[in-house]
Amino acid sequence: MSAAPDTGLPGPKAPxxxxxxxxxxxxxxxxxxxxRPTLDAVRAHLLADPGRWGEWEVIVVDDGSTDGTARVAREAADADPRIRVVTGTVNRGxxxxxxxxxxxxxGRQxxxxxxxxxxxxxxxxxxHQRLAAEGAGAAIGSRALPQSRIEVHQRWVREFLGRMGNRLIRLVAVPGIRDTQCGFKLFDGDRARAxxxxSRLDGWGIDVEILRYFRRAGWPVTEVPVRWSHIPGSKVGPPAYAGVLVELVRLRTRALRRTDLLVAGLFLLAAFALxxxxxxxxxxxxxxxxxxxxNQWEWFFAVTADNVAHLRNPLFTTFQGAPDGVxxxxxxxxxxxxxxxxxLTLLCGPTVTWALVLTLGLAATAASWYWLFARRLVSHRGAAALGAAFTAFAPPMISHGNAHPNFLLLFMIPLIIDRALRLCEGRDVVRDGVLLGLFAAYQVFLGEEPLLLAAMGMLLFALAYALVRRxxxxxxxxxxxxxxxxxxxxCLPIVAFPLGWQFFGPGSYSNVLHADNTGNGPRAFLEFAGRSLLGSDERADLFAMNRTEQNAFFGWPLVSLSVAIVIRLWRQSLVRALAVTAVAAALLSLGERVRLPYTDIVVPGPWRALAEAPLFEAVIESRVALICVPALGILLALTADRLLLTGDRPLRAAGLxxxxxxxxxxxxxxxxxxxRPEVxxxxxQDLYRPYLARGESLVTVPLPSPxxxxxxxxxxxxxxxxxxAGGYYVGPWGPDRLGIYGASPTHTSNLLTDVGHTGRIPDIGPALQEQARLxxxxxxxxxxxxPPQHNERALRTTLTVLLSDPGVRVGGVWVWDLPESR
Structure with a gap:
């Protein structure tokens, strides 16, 4: 055998x-x-330069052919022992x-x-030259590179569909590789066998599966321009690309571990139990x-469904706040x-949608955090489940689960965090940037305030991490x-019009008026929430705006444990950044003014610096403490992971x-x-219809409000x-269009509200009657x-005098018809 020429490239000789x-x-x-012509061509090429290729072998795999393929392969093998035949009894793909x-x-290759x-x-x-020169794990032939030559084209329809299929595969599976399906590929032998x-796929999708394996393993793959010709009778066509996508979906499904499905099922069971x-x-x-x-959220679900069903603008309605609308x-x-x-809302009613969104939203949020923690944070699935369970079912989350599905349905936040981390890795900036933009746009339509808080948390973490890992x-x-x-x-083209409508359209407002001090008290972090096992409503009510805004309430045992974890793991850059993030968020959540515990001293709070900033001016500052939830969840997951993987049994038992x-x-x-009271x-029974002409509203007493x-x-x-008329929503009030909860109050609405609360009938003269008419x-x-209610008699007397009409009893309510307004 002649010696290999000195090309400077390592040849594929076997050692x-x-x-x-x-x-x-x-x-x-x-x-x-x-x-047979193919085998003859391969054999002739390898024999033409024996010094370069050294010993070689050709392996023909007969995939259960029904013609003479196996016979042709055996004849070639008989003629040259370097040709081997692997025969299958049935076609497997x-x-x-x-x-x-x-x-x-x-072979080495x-x-x-x-x-x-x-x-x-x-x-x-x-x-071979590219594989050796670049030290790659694989060199794959590519028909999609500019230097490639397509010598015989397919029919244009077939070629177009093939290109579209290939682009879709690249997008969902192996971005960065232009041609995944070309059948001409050279691999490092050991890596190929691994x-x-x-691999698990039996069909066309194996090309993608192998390339994904190389990418996960960090083995470089280089694309090489090649000559290619369409051969009549080729089995690769547009249906093959669809088959690849189907196989990839099946592969992803099979990749789910039973543990993952069990954890997701437990999350769903826990949410349903609550x-x-x-x-x-x-x-x-x-x-x-x-x-x-x-009542408000069911109305939101119902009015959206009604708008969609009737092809109306889903961004506006006049069913509340008539005639100005919402x-x-x-x-x-x-x-x-x-x-x-x-x-679902049209078929089953808004209450079913409400219950489903709350239950599935809580479970989906937990599953999403579990995916992120298992993917990026910890090795042990149990540790990931523990951290995710706390992050989704923490006391602040459970508090919002009473009434705020927009703060419960947070499954997009872990996906956004993961995509931002991918951007930091810089592997495929364009693809990850596009997906991040799409994820953020979708989150805008789930909840803008949670997205803002998530961005705040990510920024705080990024700054803290940058300080410790420059x-x-x-x-x-x-x-x-x-x-x-x-x-x-x-993101901007998707959300520009809806956000423009929100800030400048009919019913828009400039800010939202909240209570004077909506921050957390320092003691709130050490207390137990009303829905916590050791908490009580009476105790928690002392430290929160209401039972839907218990945004701290982690309890002193958990706070103490978190401090101990930070001290023990302080050397880890991640832990230090998490600690800074949690402390900063907790301080910001104290609000503009902070009353020092057990004193009457009030000091300026750190939120003052952001209180008047655009967007932040509408945030309830106590909600900033929600940023602490995933930070504590990560600390718990990291600690549990170390404990579950340690060989020190006493330490593991004590720590857990x-x-x-x-x-x-x-x-x-x-x-x-x-x-709930009956309707x-x-x-x-639609008894109201004779009383309302087109364009008229119904006035309930008192008017609907928060x-x-x-x-x-x-x-x-x-x-x-x-x-x-009236309602429970956020709308503009006054010349500055400040946002308030409910419709703008009037003299008449205030009067009726006061009577409903106190039962005292005011002196009503011509001026109040004229104001009521207006x-x-x-x-x-x-x-x-x-309708029937507390202080109903006082309200009826007031309306009788105010409207100069005793009213009539119809369908369980007192009714005052107003024909003069028609």
Whole structure:
């Protein structure tokens, strides 16, 4: 055997006779006519330069052919013992055949070549040169590079569909590689055998599966331009690309571990257990601590479904706040779920949608955090499950689970965090930037305030991590900024019009008026929430705005454990950054003014610096403490991971016991449910219709407001046959268009509210009667109704004098017809 020429490239000679230097694997199914010319061409090329290729072998895999393919292969093997035949009894697919051939190979390099030799065998030289020169794990022939030559084209329709299929595969599976499906590939032999041994697909998708394996392993893959010709009778066509996508979906499904499915199932079971009272009575069940928010949210789901069903603008409605209407984009209608769930809402009613969004939202959020923690944070699935369970079921989350699904349905936040981390790695900035932009746009339609808080938390963490790891920050800065720019360009066209409508459209407002001090008290972090195992409503009510805003309440055992974890793991850069993030968020959540515990001293709070900034001016500052939730969840997951993987059994037992004792007091308890009042027959039986002309509104007494919004339930549960004056929503008030909860108050609405609260009948003269007439006219009122309620007699007397009409009893309510306004 002649010596190899001195080319400067390492040749594929086998060391010490252990095996051949090159293995050529040719899968064949019903290739009787084409196989022998292909084998002759391969053999001639390898024999033409024996010094270069050294010992070689050709492995033909007959994939259960029904023609003479196996006979042709055996005849070639008889003529040259370097040709081996692997025969299958049934057709299993190209992927199965390639796997059998590669695993049977012994070469230092392995070439895959289709039996039709659409890529000529002499292109092997180019692949070999690139493989050796770049030190790659694989050199794959590519028809998509500018230097490639397509010598015989397919029909244009077939070629177009093939290109579209290839682009879709690249997008969802192997971005950065232009041609995944060309059958001409040269691999490092050992790496190829490792990858194919791990493969599971039997069809066309194995090309993608192998390339994904190489990418995960960090083995470089280089694309090489080749000559290619369409061969009549080729089995690769547009349906093959669809088959690849189907196989990839199946692969992803099979990749789920049973543990992952079990954890997701437990999350769903836990969420259902918390809301079991609501599910037990969907007709009359009402979350007791939700205030009027359940009425409001069911109305949001119902009005969105009604708008979609009637092809109306989903960003606006006049069914509340008549006649001015409500800017729905300026309210948390969660179009990202309310629109897709329109069929369910129309078929089953908004209460079913409400219960489903709460239950599945809580479980989906937990599963998403679990995915992120298992993917990036810890090795032990149990540790990931523990951290995710706390992050989703922490006391602040459970508090918002009473009434705020926009703060419960946070499954996009872990996906956004993961995509931002990918940008820092800089592997595929364009793709990751586009996906980040799409994820952020979708989150806008789930909840803007959670997205803002998530961005705050990520920024605090990034700054803290950059301080402790400047080297990592320098490497990540450029791809991160580039990716964020791409994300912004992707996101803005999607959200520009809805956000423009929100801030400048009808019913828009400039700011939201909250209470004077909506920050957390310092002691709130050490207390237990009302829905925690060791908490009580009476105690928690002392430290929170209401039962839906218990945004701290982690409890002193968990806070103490977290401090101990930080001290123990302080050397880890991640832990230091998390500690800084959590402390900064906790301080910001104290608000503009902080009362020092056990004193009357009030000092300026850190939130003062942001209180008047755009966007932040509408944030309830106590909610900034929600940033602490994932930070504590990560600390718990890191600690549990170290404990579960340690060989020190006493340490593991002591550590896990400490975690259990810290978490036990804050375990969530089921949400209490009360019975909702029935809808009056006047509404349920459509008795109101003769009283309302087109364009007229119904005035309920008192008018619906954040203090009482049962009228929204009457409306949403009976199909929006009328509009309401007043309402429970965020809308503009005054010349500065400040955002307030509910419609702008009037003299008449205030008067009726006062009577309803106190039972005292005021002195009503001509001035108040005239004011009532003007207010009713401004509401386009067609009728006034008084449903049964506390202080009903005082309210009826007031209305009788105010309207100079005793009213009539119809369908369980008192009715005052207003024909003069028509």
């Amino acid at each position: 010490g006779g252990v095996g051949p230097g090159l293995s050529v694997v040719v899968p064949a199914y019903n290739e009787e006519a084409r196989l 190209k992927g199965y055949a390639l796997r059998q051939g590669v695993l049977a190979s012994r 392995v070439l895959l070549s289709d039996a039709d030799l659409a890529t000529p065998i002499d292109e092997l030289d180019h692949l 990858a194919f041994a791990d 809301y079991r009272g609501l599910w037990a009575d969907l007709d009359r069940g009402y979350l007791a601590d939700s205030g009027q928010d359940q 800017n729905l984009m300026g309210n948390t209608v969660m179009l990202g779920v309310s629109v897709p769930l329109t069929p 080297d990592v920050a320098r490497r990540a800065l450029r791809p991160l900024l580039s990716g964020l720019g791409i994300a912004l360009v992707t 016991t400490a975690i259990a004792l810290a978490l036990l007091p804050v375990l969530p308890t089921p949400y209490p449910v009360r019975e 009056p027959a006047f509404i349920a 203090a009482g919004a049962d009228a929204l339930h009457w409306q949403s549960s009976t199909g929006f046959g009328f509009s309401l 207010d009713l006219k401004s509401w386009h009122a067609g009728a006034v109704i008084l």
